[in-house]
Amino acid sequence: MRANKDIKSILFAGVGGQGILRASDIVCLVMMEAGMDTKKSEVHGMAQRGGCVTSHVRYGRKVYSPIAKKGVVDILVSFEKLETLRYLDFLTPQSTIIVNEKEIYPPSVNLGDAQYPGNIFETIKNIFHLVKVVNASDCAVKAGDIRTENTALLGVLSSYLQIDLSLWEKVIRKSFPEKTIAANLKAFHMGRMS
Amino acid sequence: MKSLMSGNEAIARGAYEHGVRFASGYPGTPSTEIIETFAVYDGVYAEWSPNEKVALEVGIGAALAGAKVLVTMKHVGVNVAADPLFTVSYTGTNGALVIITADDPSLHSSQNEQDNRNYAKFAKIPMLEPADSQEAKEYIKLAFDISEEFDTPVFFRTTTRVSHSKSVVALEKPKSIGDPTSIQFNTAKYVMVPMNARVRRLEVEKKLQKLKEFADNFSENKIEMNDPEVGIITAGMSYNYAKDIFPDYSYLKLGMVYPMPEKLIRTFASKVKKLYVIEELDPFIEEQVKAMGIHIIGKEVFPYTNEFDPGVIESSLKGEKTRALRLADLAIPPRPPNLCPGCPHRGLFYVLGKLKAFVAGDIGCYTLAFMKPLEGLHSCICMGASIGMAHGMSKALRGKAKGKVVGVIGDSTFIHSGITPLLNMSYNKSDAVIVICDNRTTAMTGMQEHPATGYTLQGEKTKEINFTELAAALGIESVHVIDPYDLKSTRTVLQEELLKSGPSVVISRRACVLFKRREKDERKPLKVNADTCIGCKTCVSLGCPPISWKKFDDEGAMERKKRSKKQKGVAFIDDSLCTGCTVCQQVCKVGAIIER
Numbered sequence: 059m060r061a062n063k064d065i066k067s068i069l070f071a072g073v074g075g076q077g078i079l080r081a082s083d084i085v086c087l088v089m090m091e092a093g094m095d096t097k098k099s100e101v102h103g104m105a106q107r108g109g110c111v112t113s114h115v116r117y118g119r120k121v122y123s124p125i126a127k128k129g130v131v132d133i134l135v136s137f138e139k140l141e142t143l144r145y146l147d148f149l150t151p152q153s154t155i156i157v158n159e160k161e162i163y164p165p166s167v168n169l170g171d172a173q174y175p176g177n178i179f180e181t182i183k184n185i186f187h188l189v190k191v192v193n194a195s196d197c198a199v200k201a202g203d204i205r206t207e208n209t210a211l212l213g214v215l216s217s218y219l220q221i222d223l224s225l226w227e228k229v230i231r232k233s234f235p236e237k238t239i240a241a242n243l244k245a246f247h248m249g250r251m252s
Numbered sequence: 253m254k255s256l257m258s259g260n261e262a263i264a265r266g267a268y269e270h271g272v273r274f275a276s277g278y279p280g281t282p283s284t285e286i287i288e289t290f291a292v293y294d295g296v297y298a299e300w301s302p303n304e305k306v307a308l309e310v311g312i313g314a315a316l317a318g319a320k321v322l323v324t325m326k327h328v329g330v331n332v333a334a335d336p337l338f339t340v341s342y343t344g345t346n347g348a349l350v351i352i353t354a355d356d357p358s359l360h361s362s363q364n365e366q367d368n369r370n371y372a373k374f375a376k377i378p379m380l381e382p383a384d385s386q387e388a389k390e391y392i393k394l395a396f397d398i399s400e401e402f403d404t405p406v407f408f409r410t411t412t413r414v415s416h417s418k419s420v421v422a423l424e425k426p427k428s429i430g431d432p433t434s435i436q437f438n439t440a441k442y443v444m445v446p447m448n449a450r451v452r453r454l455e456v457e458k459k460l461q462k463l464k465e466f467a468d469n470f471s472e473n474k475i476e477m478n479d480p481e482v483g484i485i486t487a488g489m490s491y492n493y494a495k496d497i498f499p500d501y502s503y504l505k506l507g508m509v510y511p512m513p514e515k516l517i518r519t520f521a522s523k524v525k526k527l528y529v530i531e532e533l534d535p536f537i538e539e540q541v542k543a544m545g546i547h548i549i550g551k552e553v554f555p556y557t558n559e560f561d562p563g564v565i566e567s568s569l570k571g572e573k574t575r576a577l578r579l580a581d582l583a584i585p586p587r588p589p590n591l592c593p594g595c596p597h598r599g600l601f602y603v604l605g606k607l608k609a610f611v612a613g614d615i616g617c618y619t620l621a622f623m624k625p626l627e628g629l630h631s632c633i634c635m636g637a638s639i640g641m642a643h644g645m646s647k648a649l650r651g652k653a654k655g656k657v658v659g660v661i662g663d664s665t666f667i668h669s670g671i672t673p674l675l676n677m678s679y680n681k682s683d684a685v686i687v688i689c690d691n692r693t694t695a696m697t698g699m700q701e702h703p704a705t706g707y708t709l710q711g712e713k714t715k716e717i718n719f720t721e722l723a724a725a726l727g728i729e730s731v732h733v734i735d736p737y738d739l740k741s742t743r744t745v746l747q748e749e750l751l752k753s754g755p756s757v758v759i760s761r762r763a764c765v766l767f768k769r770r771e772k773d774e775r776k777p778l779k780v781n782a783d784t785c786i787g788c789k790t791c792v793s794l795g796c797p798p799i800s801w802k803k804f805d806d807e808g809a810m811e812r813k814k815r816s817k818k819q820k821g822v823a824f825i826d827d828s829l830c831t832g833c834t835v836c837q838q839v840c841k842v843g844a845i846i847e848r
């Protein structure tokens with residue numbers, strides 16, 4: 059049985075408020091500009107109030123499902139360290155993981171009822187060949203706007219995708235208010251070079 | 253021109269391209285963005301109505317005047333609108349009327365998982381169901397055409413994945429249809445007294461027969477013949493999931509899920525060896541196919557509950573689990589949704605939790621207060637239920653209810669369906685206390701306006717309903733306004749009201765921290781003075797995201813000065829998240845929380 063093998067899947071994961079939906083929108087728009095079929099999916103509403111947020115982006119010749127099944131995601135972009143672990147079953151050992159160094163404590167850890175897992179990077183590096191650890195808030199601060207953390211992570215992602223840089227810049231320019239475009243582009247390039 | 257659109261945006265766009273200029277609805281995930289997108293198009297009338305029943309009645313009125321009308325709601329909203337719904341199929345719609353029902357398989361943001369395809373059959377209304385954004389834009393036009401051609405309301409069903417996933421849509425030029433409206437009298441058709449309704453009842457059945465024939469030739473009920481070994485009947489997003497995994501099987505994709513195309517189904521069934529039906533939630537298609545005497549495999553292998561994904565379809569159809577990567581024995585702390593830092597609900601529910609009363613809750617962000625550590629809310633059934641339930645519980649408990657029963661409802665929810673049960677409380681001499689959490693907006697669905705915000709959907713100033721005056725007009729004599737950032741007065745007022753006889757209303761007023769018109773106040777993030785903190789965890793028990801607990805050994809700061817032998821750690825406030833609401837400062841017994 060021939061499944062839709064030519065479809066690529068990227069999974070974004072993190073915590074509500076980290077700019078995950080905007081970031082995944084940008085990737086989808088870039089793929090559209092590059093002439094591919096593309097779909098994305100995430101859940102809005104109650105789930106977003108500080109809870110886990112994921113967004114699937116898929117692209118290729120003809121995309122049917124906007125969500126990837128477990129075990130087929132090519133790249134996981136994790137905006138928060140711990141959230142990486144929650145979605146490993148979407149990956150294969152050949153998948154790439156881009157992970158932000160940021161730690162956001164879940165309520166049970168804040169209350170002292172649970173431990174924030176240690177050795178996360180070591181754990182995933184033992185399974186996956188390609189784990190890229192990024193300090194996105196560092197990029198964002200240097201870019202002059204702490205809210206550009208998501209764009210910095212997109213910059214990292216862009217270095218793993220064969221898409222013309224000008225398309226990324228074009229979509230980023232269209233996706234943010236005039237006065238934050240410069241900072242976003244700067245954060246993007248810092249991520250891309252990191 | 254191509255555009256990346258969500259299903260909801262595509263519905264609004266399609267309706268506009270097709271000449272629709274009138275829409276009403278009530279916000280509800282996953283339907284909300286349809287009206288928000290539609291409202292900014294040129295020359296349209298769009299409104300947030302106070303609830304779905306009103307929205308539908310507004311829509312019926314506009315349709316009878318000849319307009320093409322879009323009415324939107326989430327699945328449970330159709331329950332509220334069910335009364336007019338079941339009779340508008342009798343009167344017909346003159347102009348055109350399409351009702352969006354946005355279902356929520358997996359209950360991402362809902363209190364139940366009802367399958368509203370059943371409403372199509374129950375109310376005798378045809379239903380279309382798109383699978384992605386391009387289809388959403390095309391199908392909405394077809395839905396309006398069907399409504400006009402058959403003089404019937406038409407249901408348009410989405411699910412969360414269709415409404416909120418984005419895909420590429422080809423835009424077309426909007427067409428202008430001029431002004432189709434006029435007053436048309438037709439009492440035999442529009443006055444549903446028994447003598448007229450009996451006649452219209454027959455018309456409904458005739459219409460359904462015609463719609464069945466229409467379904468057999470409907471362009472969006474499509475057979476895709478590939479491998480004849482396996483045939484799949486499916487509709488909506490399930491089609492995409494199935495195509496993702498089994499692109500080589502044969503398909504009958506139903507664009508219209510009610511009424512079903514019997515001839516087409518028989519033709520398809522005769523062409524394939526093994527027939528499956530893939531549908532989320534109820535066996536809606538399955539039961540109808542089985543009633544035709546056709547052997548089909550459905551819920552024997554596919555789940556009844558939760559939304560599907562390609563993996564669910566693969567493992568159900570193959571009868572084997574997909575192998576997935578898992579880390580053995582790794583405890584991953586859960587991350588449930590939480591009230592935001594500085595959320596005004598936090599102070600209120602902290603106080604309510606301490607009062608040891610039964611708090612009948614309602615639908616909104618504040619429902620999250622049921623969780624640890626606040627645990628200040630004890631029921632949630634549907635919009636408006638808090639008030640009726642608090643009253644009923646208080647009456648049943650008689651004397652034992654004294655000081656122990658509270659109903660809590662948000663401002664938008666109170667407007668939606670809290671006014672009638674509050675009237676009931678004064679009429680039937682209730683003793684319960686009702687708290688209206690007035691955060692000045694419909695926060696949960698993303699900051700929509702409502703009659704008590706004083707602004708319309710388009711942001712125009714309008715009459716602002718005053719809750720104090722409204723409660724008084726409903727016969728509530730004791731009405732108080734509190735600030736939930738002020739814990740002391742919040743507790744005092746609630747305690748006093750609980751002990752009083754007769755119904756009372758407490759308006760807990762403080763704008764949502766995410767609210768756009770929130771008054772700018774110069775609050776600064778707070779910090780914990782680690783030398784004063786005794787590690788009692790009282791502030792931590794507010795469950796505010798910036799406040800965490802650091803054990804001394806975690807920090808490697810064993811030499812840190814302990815205030816008592818038993819002290820195990822200190823509280824810590826993340827200044828990048830803290831809004832400076834001061835609620836934690838007020839609960840701290842030793843004054844360890846201070847300004848930065």
